[in-house]
Amino acid sequence: MRLEHTMKQAVIRRSVRKFAERRLVPAAVEMDRTGHFPRDIAEEMAMLQYFGLEIPAVYGGAGLDSISAAIAIEEISKANAAVGLCVSVHNSVAASPVYFFGNEEQRRRFLTPLARGEKIGTFCLTEPNAGSDASSLETNALREGKEYILNGNKIFVTNGGISGINLIFAKTKDVEKDTGFSVFIVESEREGLEKGPIEDLMGMRGNPVCPISFRDCRVPLENRLGDEGGGLKIALSTLCGGRLGIAAQAVGIAQASLEASIKYAKERRQFGKAIAGFGAIQDWLAEVGTRIEAGRLLIYRACDLKERGINYTKESAMAKVYASEIAVDATRIGVQIHGGYGYTKAYPIERFYRDAKVCEIYEGTSEVQRMVIARGLLSG
Ligand SMILES: Cc1cc2nc3c(=O)[nH]c(=O)nc-3n(C[C@H](O)[C@H](O)[C@H](O)COP(=O)(O)OP(=O)(O)OC[C@H]3O[C@@H](n4cnc5c(N)ncnc54)[C@H](O)[C@@H]3O)c2cc1C
Incomplete structure (x- = not known):
């Protein structure tokens, strides 16, 4: 590589x-x-x-x-x-x-x-009763002739407020949790699809995340993605790649935080000199800078495996958990370096801190990523 x-x-x-x-x-x-x-x-x-x-x-x-x-x-x-x-x-x-x-x-x-x-586009897996355990989803797709009839509720749909095409995971069988769901491509204008109000989020507030519900929404057979019952395979493979996107996003937030912290540390003077001159601040910057580089390399390693067609499930989970935790730590440290001003909207660092947190939650929480990594290690 x-x-x-x-x-x-x-x-x-x-x-x-x-x-x-x-x-x-x-x-x-x-x-x-x-x-x-x-x-x-x-x-x-x-x-x-x-x-x-x-x-x-x-x-x-x-x-x-x-x-x-x-x-x-x-x-x-x-x-x-x-x-x-x-x-x-x-x-x-x-x-x-x-x-x-x-x-x-x-x-x-x-x-x-x-x-x-x-x-x-959107990816609609999460439901009120199906988060980390996606296999417990309740949205139903009942086949009737050349159509499926969708009923159910999706929540936390990123891009929901501006989406035109939505990938909906829905149950197509009642038996065997693992193979019982399928994916449907549903256009936003389709009758029976309704978007709820935009979530009032802690961070990432510029993204119109909202619920999407289905009431007797008729979707033609041609809109089913992959085989009937093939939803789990699609979800797992898709989320494997998705984790790399979230990891890259987290590294971006961490890098923005590091650069803002360096700038502030050079400008802010206390005890007669720039705070960048203090060992404690330098230690913070050194730690964050090093971990960002390590996070990037984990992402590139997983990308390289993906490009070569080699299974990268464990590596993408490693990249996601590591990068999202750097983003949270880098922004927390960034607020600390900014002192009291970091706790105000005078500087972007407080937004970075709010934006970073969700990287540890969506597309699989850090706890779920560790389960995936451990499974990979134990089966090796
Ligand atoms: C801003 C935002 C955008 C999102 N966008 C999307 C989207 O576009 N599409 C989509 O489908 N979803 C989306 N989500 C949902 C997100 O993927 C879920 O919130 C996430 O998967 C966790 O599910 P949950 O919230 O139900 O938490 P839960 O699964 O209820 O978990 C709660 C806590 O329990 C822990 N936990 C659960 N199971 C275990 C276990 N077996 N072992 C140890 N700990 C466990 C979790 O790690 C977590 O700490 C979004 C969420 C947010 C906040």
Whole structure:
């Protein structure tokens, strides 16, 4: 595995950073305050192919390798974590499964508008009674002729408020928990699909996360992704890639926090000198800087395995748990370095702290990631 970026990856980092600093940093405060996701930003990102990072050009994507996609998500998240979340979820757990599990017709109808950013995607697994234990989901898809009739409630749907295409996990059999659910591609305008109010979140407030419910929502057979009963396989494989997106997002937030802390430590003077001159502050910076580099390498290692078609379940869980915990620690330390000002909205560090926390929760909590890692270690 190469430890340096290729020329193309370095160019991607530079170009995404340039866009993110120009467009996403200035929008972050307002998005956090209002919870509004600006349409013009989504349109500009669509032009730049950020909604089809790893999707082949033939379906309207940028056809990037996994490390390049991680770099793009990191840079976007560093500038604006709520937008990073949108891009990560859209690419890793909405567009990607349609590419991998969809037939040609589904790729043409659903993947191409996703990759072009004409439609924003969601991944709807979680329900009020089904979180870490996704197999206990209750949303039902009853087959009737050439249709399925969906009933149930999905919660915490990232991108829900702006989505056009939704991947819905629903029970298609009552027996055998493990094989009893399937995935449906459901357009937002379909009758019987209803979006609830946007969640009042602690962080990532610029992302329109909301519940989506189904009341006798009729979905044609052609909208089922993969085999009937194949939902678990799709969920596990998709979340494996999704973890890398969340890990990249977490590293982006941690890097933003480190840079803000370095800047502040150089500016803030106490006891007649910049606080950057104090050993205690330097220790914090050294620890965070080192752990960010380690987190990146874990992500790139998992990406490399993915690119070579080798099972990367354990490695993606390692990258996710490690990176999300750095993001939380880096932002907590960042607030500490900012002192009392860090606890106000005068500096972005308090937002970074709020944004970071959820990385330890979604797409599998840290406890679940450790279970996946332990399973991998014990079976090796
Ligand atoms: C902002 C946000 C966006 C989200 N976006 C999406 C989305 O787009 N799509 C989607 O499907 N979901 C989404 N989620 C849901 C998220 O994936 C779940 O919240 C997460 O999987 C945890 O489920 P839960 O909240 O039901 O917690 P629970 O499963 O109830 O867990 C509660 C606690 O118990 C622990 N726990 C549970 N089981 C075990 C166990 N076996 N061993 C040890 N500890 C255990 C957990 O780690 C956690 O600490 C989102 C959540 C948030 C907050």
